[in-house]
Amino acid sequence: MKTGEGEMSLKGDVSFLHAASHELKAPLALVRQLALGLEDETIPAKERERIAQQIVLVSERALRLTTDITKTARLEDSFFGLEPCNPHQICEEVAHELTPLYAARGREIRVGRRQGSLLAVANRELLRRVLLNFADNALHYADDDAPVELRAQSRNHGDRVRIGVRDYGPMVPASIWKELESRLGTQPQIVHARPQSSGLGLYLAGQFAAAMNGTIGAVRHRDGATFYVDVTASMQMSLL
């Protein structure tokens, strides 16, 4: 390895570690504050139960992130084979997994109608992780009263499958959108305009998508945004 490449890689590692530690700080600090709050003996039992549930849900969110980071480190070892997967079913699984977190935050997550999507050539676990990441992100930016929707659809005359997470909320300002677009799949950095976000989630999702020969992207709508992953559609299957 040339010295320049080594330095760049080291800088990338430091930036990644910085982003990862920043991203984990928020849920850990919240868990700590909630746990300290439980020491107050005047809190009614019902409220205490609610705080305990919040601690569980926030811990699970932090754990998802640490699992994603571990999986990124193992991507190069080819642990993740590709196979035909039903994207609609994976959307259902992701919605099911995140429903308790969404409900606790007073929000709704649902799966949109099937739109002629084919099976996708993907790794089930990685695809699930990408969608969990997008849906977790949407939770923070969606309007309180608008559901977040997962949807799979075929693209490019059936060559590709797009699985997207659509949130409804205020239009993302152009300046923030430009910055966001520039970092889809690139090295994470601290983005001060977006809370709890160093772009690490998008970076990880981009890495997972690339391991499935896919790409991630985002569409800005007048009333929110869609973050999506495009993967190859399964075109040539044989009966066993």
Next chain:
Amino acid sequence: MSQLSILIVEDDEWLGEQYARTLKVLKCNTLMARNALEAMDILNEHTPDCILLDIFLAGPNGIVLLHELRSHEDLAKIPIIICSTSADTLTLDTLRPYGVRALLDKTTMEPDDVVAAVRKAVL
């Protein structure tokens, strides 16, 4: 003396609720905003005795709100307490001109620290 009013600007509503629970000992009225724009909307209607402010917020961040507050003669006088996960990258000296009275690190602070900071700022 009339009831204390505290504006909590925190994008995580669970943490915002936690602050509000903690501040109950001051028998104060708490107002909640999840971002700087919501905070400004509230400030158009109410003048709180103190603002508890997070830095990383959706859209305009906490620093933008500090600048905004300083530009209004009446709002510039409201004492502000910063609660941030990145408190270690900020210094109280640079924030004081913006009316910041205390800088709390979310990762190390105790619930009583919030109460003590508010008490010191307004009482």
